[in-house]
Amino acid sequence: MSFKIAAESFPITPLEVVVREYDEERDKAGVEELERRCEIGQRGKPSMVTDLLGDPIGRVRNCCLRVMLVAEYGEREIVGVIRGSIKTVTNGKKAANGVPCFEKLAYILGLRVSTTHRRLGIATKLVQHLEQWCTQNGANFSYMATECTNKPSINLFTAKCNYLKFRTPAMLVQPVHAHYKPLGSGVAVVRVPPHLAESIYRRVFANSELFPQDIDQILKNKLNLGTFIAIPKKLLTQWNPKTGVLPNSFAILSVWNTKEVFQLQVKGVSKLTYACCAGSRVLDSLMPWLSIPSIPNFFRKFGVYFLFGLHMEGKGASRLMKSLCAFAHNMASHDDGCGAVVAEVGQRDPVREAIPHWRKFSWAEDLWCIKKLAAAKQEAGEECGPLDWFKSQPSSSVIFVDPRDL
Numbered sequence: 001m002s003f004k005i006a007a008e009s010f011p012i013t014p015l016e017v018v019v020r021e022y023d024e025e026r027d028k029a030g031v032e033e034l035e036r037r038c039e040i041g042q043r044g045k046p047s048m049v050t051d052l053l054g055d056p057i058g059r060v061r062n063c064c065l066r067v068m069l070v071a072e073y074g075e076r077e078i079v080g081v082i083r084g085s086i087k088t089v090t091n092g093k094k095a096a097n098g099v100p101c102f103e104k105l106a107y108i109l110g111l112r113v114s115t116t117h118r119r120l121g122i123a124t125k126l127v128q129h130l131e132q133w134c135t136q137n138g139a140n141f142s143y144m145a146t147e148c149t150n151k152p153s154i155n156l157f158t159a160k161c162n163y164l165k166f167r168t169p170a171m172l173v174q175p176v177h178a179h180y181k182p183l184g185s186g187v188a189v190v191r192v193p194p195h196l197a198e199s200i201y202r203r204v205f206a207n208s209e210l211f212p213q214d215i216d217q218i219l220k221n222k223l224n225l226g227t228f229i230a231i232p233k234k235l236l237t238q239w240n241p242k243t244g245v246l247p248n249s250f251a252i253l254s255v256w257n258t259k260e261v262f263q264l265q266v267k268g269v270s271k272l273t274y275a276c277c278a279g280s281r282v283l284d285s286l287m288p289w290l291s292i293p294s295i296p297n298f299f300r301k302f303g304v305y306f307l308f309g310l311h312m313e314g315k316g317a318s319r320l321m322k323s324l325c326a327f328a329h330n331m332a333s334h335d336d337g338c339g340a341v342v343a344e345v346g347q348r349d350p351v352r353e354a355i356p357h358w359r360k361f362s363w364a365e366d367l368w369c370i371k372k373l374a375a376a377k378q379e380a381g382e383e384c385g386p387l388d389w390f391k392s393q394p395s396s397s398v399i400f401v402d403p404r405d406l
Ligand SMILES: CC(C)(COP(=O)(O)OP(=O)(O)OC[C@H]1O[C@@H](n2cnc3c(N)ncnc32)[C@H](O)[C@@H]1OP(=O)(O)O)[C@@H](O)C(=O)NCCC(=O)NCCS
Pocket: 038, 039, 040, 041, 110, 111, 112, 113, 114, 117, 118, 119, 120, 121, 122, 123, 124, 125, 144, 145, 146, 150, 151, 152, 153, 155, 156, 157, 159, 160
């Protein structure tokens, strides 16, 4: 695929930029260089740098329908990049016969433009060409996520590309400490096999938004470290997972290892902040019995475990969920270089209150914006009806956040 952007698109310099599909052999070095120089964050403030571990397409590699486009200027200089993927997900509605309605949805991620080529319309063109690919591949909607403070990105998508603010899930971050976190007395944690996890998830997330039809592929993926259920110990002997019948009280989640796809590093903090963080670790190692909540070394590369498919039911479910999060934290603390355990959940999702996190490192609102790409096609016999997804109130407080989108 190759698109030419007319020189007159640019008011400042008559550049010639070609937008085309990423070619690993030709573009890998250029994209890596661009990513290295692109820091996300506000100027003069600490920023997060992403290392894609030598695989620029890695962030969408786990999706079946995906693309990566590059913007090339002049003699093979890569000045912009964007990724996209398409999947079929629930939209939170139900047909008259009670069956969940699905929608073909594109996700836009990993957009970067070289700092020396900004405000020249390159990101706009990358988004437009990606949307064209999404439409050609059957997506009815596309959405993207950004930090509420990322003005350039918000302006680009809302003012320039006609996206509307859609959902604002909370990103909850828990640093990983050397200390073991107790699971809570009377709680048993059991690993469930992928086929059982799939049937539970299909049941409990049937009415949520964005639950992917190919959940089985996610659960089978090697980045999925497992699905775990916490139940009261006293119910353990009565529960036979093979029957598929769940105990009255339980909590469930799965753990995704993003460490194999990308690593993060915090840059640009003041010397004082750096010294305080290092000091907390020294104190902690000298006096481990005090269990000082020291701040992990986020200034060198670290990986993240992402918790997804979080759901809880029944009496004492919040305590069961807290135990599961402690269990996931302990898994992460045994994995060298894993700096944080992260979960993203809807603002009004009941699990939100049960997920331990540090407010300082979390985002109260991750901004998701959505756009209708084409007139939503209605298949013959389909009972879901035409959808004005972004204009309607969320039908469920639960959003399934796909770990492949992180
Ligand atoms: C966001 C980003 C991709 C924009 O790239 P760009 O090529 O400069 O964007 P464009 O030239 O196409 O700008 C289109 C519109 O976006 C908005 N915009 C872009 N940069 C802006 C800025 N610094 N401040 C305010 N608005 C901005 C404007 O509305 C602009 O239209 P205008 O120039 O007519 O006013 C780029 O700044 C970037 O790579 N940032 C770091 C990575 C990032 O934040 N990616 C987005 C993650 S979702």
